[in-house]
Amino acid sequence: MLFSFENPHRQYLRCRRNKRNTLNALRFEARCEENLLALREGLVTRTYAPSRSVCFFAPGPKLRKIFAADFCDRVVHYVLVDHLERIWEPLFIHDSYACRPGKGAHAAVRRLQTFIRQASANGTRRAWYLQLDIRNYFLSIDCDILFAQVAARLAGDGDALWLAKVLIYHDCTELYLYRGPRGAYDRVPPHKTLFGAPKTKGLPIGNLNSQFFANVYLNGFDHFVKHTLKYRHYLRYCDDFVLLSPERGQLIDWHERIAAYLRDALALEVNTKRTRLRPVSDGIDFVGYFVRREYLLVRRRVVSQLKVKLREYQTDLVREGRNVRCCRFDGERLDTLFATLCSYLSHSRMASTYTLWRTLWERHPWLGQYFDFDPDARKLVRTYKAPRGFRRAVQQYRYYRWRFRGDVLLFQVGRFFEFYDTRDISIAQLLGLAPLGDNSRDARYGFPVRLVGRCLRTLLRTGRSVALVLESKRYLTGVQVRLPACRFELVEKGRCSGISDSPG
Secondary structure: OOOOOHHHHHHHHHHOOOOOOOHHHHHHHHOHHHHHHHHHHHHHOOOOOOOOEEEEEEOOOOOEEEEEOOHHHHHHHHHHHHHHHHHHOOOOOOOEOOOOOOOOHHHHHHHHHHHHHHHOOOOOOOOEEEEEEEOOHHHHOEHHHHHHHHHHHOOOOHHHHHHHHHHHOOOHHHOEEEOOOOOHHHHOOHHHOHHHOOOOEOOOOOOHHHHHHHHHHOHHHHHHHHHHOOOOOEEEEOOEEEEEEOOHHHHHHHHHHHHHHHHHHHOOOEOHHHOEEEEHHHOEEEOOEEEOOOOEEEOHHHHHHHHHHHHHHHHHHEEEOOOEEEEEOOHHHHHHHHHHHHHHHHHHOOOOOHHHHHHHHHHOHHHHHOEEEEOOOOEEEEOOOOOOOOOOHHHHHHHHHHHOOOOEEEEEEOOEEEEOOHHHHHHHHHHOOOOOOOOOOOOOEEEEHHHHHHHHHHHHHOOOOEEEEEEEEEEEOOEEEEEEEEEEEEHHHOOOOOOOOOOO
16 A cells, blocks of 8 residues: 555665665654654645755756755655656656666666667768757646646546645745855846746756656657657657757757647747757767767766866865975765765766876876776775774784885874884984883884974985874774874975885
8 A cells, every 4th residue: 555654664764775874864763663653644644744845055067956855755755756656667768767767877878879870870871969958847847737647647546646746736935944055045046946936837856756757747748759750769868858860851840849849738948058950970968978979978067077076175185385295184085085086987987988087097196195096997996994804003004004105104002103113123213212122012113192293304304205194083803993194295206106006
C-alpha cells in the first residue's frame, strides 16, 4: 500500500542516503519511529501539509533561487515519486535522460554522439542540428495542465491523486526560511523566481517531485516529436533538447511546429536567444560537454570554473612570505578540495581531457603536496592522511619520513619534537641537540615544543625544507593520530616540490 508504514520507512532509508549528517536528517532520526508514525497518520487521514522550506541561492553558473524541502517532506516526495515512476516509466520515451533511473548526462551525451554518426552517415554527408531551450521552464509550468496530465493516469488511485495535488499546488513562497546574503534578492529578476510567478504557475527548483513532474509535463511533447514529426534523432535532457537531420529545411519546419505545440498545448515559450541551427561538424554544446562525432570535450565554462576554484583553494592553503612558502594541511579544507577534484574528474573522464589535466597539474604544482595523481587513469589519491593500523609512534614517523623525504621532519610527541632515524644526526648537530638516553619509543634526539620557532628558522636559513607533523586529539589502535600541519620551503626553490608517488 502507498501509505503503509513499511513504504514511508523504506523511502526514509532511501532519502537519508548521503544526507544522514545534516541537521534536519539527524533531528528526524532522533525520533524516527515517532516521526514516521505521525507522517503516516497525516497521509492516511489526508491532513498532511508541506512544512517550511529553506530558500537559498545557487551562485553558478546562473544565480538561481532554490527551495529545499524539510527532511520530512522529502520522505513524502520519495513516497509519491516511487509510486508514480512505476506508472510513467513505461510511458516515457527512451531518449529522455534527465532524472531517470539508468539515464543521466553521460548516457545523453553518448546517445547524441550516436545520433551524429547516424545523421551524418558516419561523417560522409552533411548534417544539421537544431538545439532548443524553453524559457524559464520550471517557473513556466502550468499547475492546472500538469495536474490534468497526472489525474488522467491516476483515475481510481485516490491516495496518489490527492498527494500529487497537494505537492503540485503547494506554494513554497508562503512559508519559508531564507538563508543567504541579503542583497541576493535584488540580483535576480522577478520573472526568474517563484515570487514573481502567478499562483498556479511554477514548480520549486530543488525538489525530487519537481524534477519528476518536469518530465511528466513534457512527455506529451516527446511523443509529438517522435510519433507526429516521425523522426528518431531527437533527445531531451530536462528542457534542453536536440534534433538532428541531414536536411536543414526540415529542421526549420520542425522549429515552427515545435514552438506552436509548446505554446498551444503547454503554455511554454522557446528561448530564442539559445536556439541554435548549425552543422553538426561545428560540434554541439550539450549538458556540460562539447560533442563531436569522433570525440568529446569538456565545456570551456566548466574548465574556467575549475580554474577559479583552484585559485581560491591555493589562496587558502598556500601562503607566500618574503622568503618562505608555507603549504598548510587543513584537513577539512583538503577534504572539500578532494571532493571537488573528484567531481570534475568524474565529469571529464569520458571526454578527451588527458592534456587538460596534465596541464592543470603542471600549472598548479602545489597540488602535489596533498595528492598523488595518475593522468592516464585520471585517478586521485590523498596523501595528507596517514594509513590506519600504526601501533607505535615510530611507525607513524617512518611513514611521514618516506612521504616527505628530502625534508626535515619535525614530529611531535607530547611536549617534544623527536627524531628516530640515524640519518638525523646531521640535523641534530645543526640544532645542537644531545643524544637521548634509552626510551620506550627508540627516539634518538629531541627538543621541547617551545623551541620549534627557533629551530625552524635555523633549518630554513640553511636551505632546508621542513614538514611539521603535530598531534591530534584522536586515537586509533592505541596510538595518538598525528597529521601534517604545514610544510615550509624557501621561495628561491621556485615552486612547491612534488611528493613521491609510491613507496615501491
